[in-house]
Amino acid sequence: MSIAQIEYFVAVAEEAHVGRAARRLHISQPPLTRQIQRLEDELGAPLFERTPRGMRLLPAGARFLAHARRVLAEVDAARRCLEPLPSSQRAR
Template sequence: MSITHLQSFVAVAEEGHVGRAALRLHITQPPLSRHILALEDELGTPLFERVPRGMRLLPTGEALLHHARRILAEVDAAADTVRAAARDSRPPTS
């Protein structure tokens, strides 16, 4: 399960539409759709119901959404922590 796949999943879940999620992520729709399909394939279950006006989370998607948001928040927190440590460990400039 890649971070990119989780980011794609959360964007589609929040937007309810692949096109809007693709715009939000600054990618085109085909790779975004492939990310979702790859995640569903890896998990062995569909996460969305494809509806005429977009995508609706299935109970399986609802179950993943909370975890995906938490994982992405932890990744952001880890990056912030590392950046802060790098700033703190720089030698003083004269």
């Protein structure tokens, strides 16, 4: 499981559509489909239901989505924790 995969998953969950999610992520659809498949494989459970209209989150996917967002939030915080500070601010 990679950070990119988690970002991809969140995008697909939010768009409910691989093609739109791919455009939003600036990658093409096939790699995105594959990363979602790999993620499902690794987790051992499908996260989406494939419909002719797009992708619908399964209950397992919804549960995972909450965790995925928390992971991304922590990654963001980690990235920012070394950013050059505007001026006056102290570390905790």
